[in-house]
Amino acid sequence: MAKSPAKKASKGFEETLWDTANQLRGSVESSEYKHVVLSLVFLKFISDKFEAKRAQLLANGQEAFVDMDVFYQQDNVFFLPEEARWSYICARAKQDDIAVIIDTALSTIEKRNASLANALPDNYFSRLGLDSTKLASLIDSIENIDTLANECDLTEEDLVGRVYEYFLGKFAASEGKGGGEFYTPKAVVTLLAEMLEPYQGKIYDPCCGSGGMFVQSLKFVESHQGKSKDIAIYGQENTSTTYKLAKMNLAVRGLTGNLGDLATDTFHKDQHPDLKADFIMANPPFNQKDWRGEAQLTNDPRFAGFRTPPTGNANYGWILHMLSKLSEDGIAGFVLANGSMNSNTSGEGEIRQKLIEDDRIECMIALPGQLFYTTQIPVCLWFISKSKQASLKYGYRDRRGETLFIDARNLGTMISRTQKELTTDDIATIADTFHAWRSDEGELKRRIEAKEISVEQYQDQAGFCKAATLDEIKANDYVLTPGRYVGAADIEDDGIAFETKMQKLTQTLYRQLDQAAVLDQAIRTNMEALGYGE
Numbered sequence: 116m117a118k119s120p121a122k123k124a125s126k127g128f129e130e131t132l133w134d135t136a137n138q139l140r141g142s143v144e145s146s147e148y149k150h151v152v153l154s155l156v157f158l159k160f161i162s163d164k165f166e167a168k169r170a171q172l173l174a175n176g177q178e179a180f181v182d183m184d185v186f187y188q189q190d191n192v193f194f195l196p197e198e199a200r201w202s203y204i205c206a207r208a209k210q211d212d213i214a215v216i217i218d219t220a221l222s223t224i225e226k227r228n229a230s231l232a233n234a235l236p237d238n239y240f241s242r243l244g245l246d247s248t249k250l251a252s253l254i255d256s257i258e259n260i261d262t263l264a265n266e267c268d269l270t271e272e273d274l275v276g277r278v279y280e281y282f283l284g285k286f287a288a289s290e291g292k293g294g295g296e297f298y299t300p301k302a303v304v305t306l307l308a309e310m311l312e313p314y315q316g317k318i319y320d321p322c323c324g325s326g327g328m329f330v331q332s333l334k335f336v337e338s339h340q341g342k343s344k345d346i347a348i349y350g351q352e353n354t355s356t357t358y359k360l361a362k363m364n365l366a367v368r369g370l371t372g373n374l375g376d377l378a379t380d381t382f383h384k385d386q387h388p389d390l391k392a393d394f395i396m397a398n399p400p401f402n403q404k405d406w407r408g409e410a411q412l413t414n415d416p417r418f419a420g421f422r423t424p425p426t427g428n429a430n431y432g433w434i435l436h437m438l439s440k441l442s443e444d445g446i447a448g449f450v451l452a453n454g455s456m457n458s459n460t461s462g463e464g465e466i467r468q469k470l471i472e473d474d475r476i477e478c479m480i481a482l483p484g485q486l487f488y489t490t491q492i493p494v495c496l497w498f499i500s501k502s503k504q505a506s507l508k509y510g511y512r513d514r515r516g517e518t519l520f521i522d523a524r525n526l527g528t529m530i531s532r533t534q535k536e537l538t539t540d541d542i543a544t545i546a547d548t549f550h551a552w553r554s555d556e557g558e559l560k561r562r563i564e565a566k567e568i569s570v571e572q573y574q575d576q577a578g579f580c581k582a583a584t585l586d587e588i589k590a591n592d593y594v595l596t597p598g599r600y601v602g603a604a605d606i607e608d609d610g611i612a613f614e615t616k617m618q619k620l621t622q623t624l625y626r627q628l629d630q631a632a633v634l635d636q637a638i639r640t641n642m643e644a645l646g647y648g649e
Contacts, residue, residue, distance in 0.1 A: 138252055149360075150236065154240075164193070165200065168186075198219060199221075204217060208255065209251050213247055213250055214243070214245055217240045218238050299450065300536070305537075310478075313346065313393070315393075319392035329350065348365070357378070382436070391442040394446060396449065402428045403429035416439070417436050418435050419439075426462060437449065456495055456596045457594045467593055471589075475501070477519070480520075480545065483535055483537070485527075486536070503517070510557065511558070518588060520581045520597040520601055522578065522580070523545055
């Protein structure tokens with residue numbers, strides 16, 4: 116069946132959909148709200164792709180193949196039996212049993228497509244007991260999305276991502292603390308991708324949330340004319356509903372990834388024990404407490420070489436976990452609370468000292484505040500690697516004994532009263548500085564000629580960046596706060612001699628003192644006139 120004329124998908128439409136979805140408030144808990152909406156959006160997306168592929172087969176005279184799974188799967192399209200199609204759901208949206216119909220559709224899709232095993236809600240809509248009228252209204256709004264529209268040169272996967280990112284961001288902003296567990300601001304993820312450059316190899320996120328790091332990695336590869344098939348995705352997520360979101364988020368983009376067989380704790384049930392990743396991107400829960408549990412993890416091989424696993428919050432547990440997962444040429448970039456850069460409690464200072472002396476710290480970045488929807492905790496980016504030796508494969512120079520510090524706290528633009536965002540230029544400034552510092556002469560020349568970066572040669576810049584030696588870090592008690600190393604920005608010389616400036620300032624000061632004396636006398640006179648004299 117031919118599709119109706121494309122409907123424009125604009126930011127205004129997304130907001131309209133959000134307003135419609137808000138009608139569910141009061142019917143379900145806010146913690147459940149996002150899963151209702153995104154499950155329905157997921158159904159609409161994959162159904163539109165199925166219908167488009169089915170129409171293509173019919174147009175090509177391949178009627179005999181329209182009910183064969185393989186002809187859909189070869190194009191990363193899920194085959195949908197009639198009862199699992201969006202058109203079937205829409206036709207029955209006003210029935211009292213619409214929740215059962217949706218649950219049946221989700222169950223059927225999961226059974227027919229192995230890559231969605233454990234990914235979709237199980238009898239979810241029936242268990243929630245949603246008001247059928249509100250559910251029908253939401254279905255009507257989602258029906259207006261044309262996921263195959265090609266507005267603004269967007270691919271269908273980009274449009275899918277656009278709606279997902281918009282909704283995930285809105286959920287994070289509206290839910291408070293809990294939302295940050297699954298949503299990392301887009302600009303922060305983009306910065307990690309631009310610095311790590313995950314063109315090919317194994318990418319891992321040990322606390323993958325809704326899968327945003329993977330999606331951004333794919334966008335980076337495609338924007339540089341790479342191939343998504345050159346990337347292998349590995350991840351793990353502890354929260355069941357968020358784990359399902361991640362699998363759906365990958366599925367709507369035609370991506371497959373190994374997220375483990377189930378949602379479970381990364382520390383106590385590592386589902387990728389033998390993994391050696393080329394790139395790790397992560398935003399672990401900030402300052403996570405009670406992470407060791409009764410097992411204590413004292414003999415865990417991930418902490419081998421260190422006197423003991425961290426005994427405080429999980430920050431250093433995540434660092435050591437990720438270090439253990441790196442290949443010999445691998446690099447990890449991740450977000451942590453600022454306290455991780457200088458904490459000495461619970462043995463963290465000793466662990467940080469060993470990481471520094473083992474030459475694992477590649478780069479440290481202090482980020483501006485107010486970037487996250489759900490927390491005002493100041494954050495930083497860590498970049499760690501197994502080796503800083505020169506690499507012909509990647510065009511890296513020998514960085515042994517050096518660590519790059521970048522203080523980006525003054526970057527960013529306020530986009531609302533409480534929210535700041537790193538601009539494209541901000542991201543380029545940080546990433547270009549890093550690549551200029553890391554690249555060998557040949558690679559730097561290539562990047563400049565290809566106009567990939569604008570920095571022709573790395574130089575320390577007061578107030579912004581500094582390549583520090585191990586001795587300098589040791590002299591600062593192994594503290595990794597960039598402000599310790601970059602110093603204050605240089606004040607531009609205005610060409611006026613100091614003596615001239617001092618004379619002018621002195622004259623101004625004396626005039627102000629004379630004016631103050633006159634004002635003091637006027638106040639005394641007025642007070643005496645009111646009968647309040649000394």
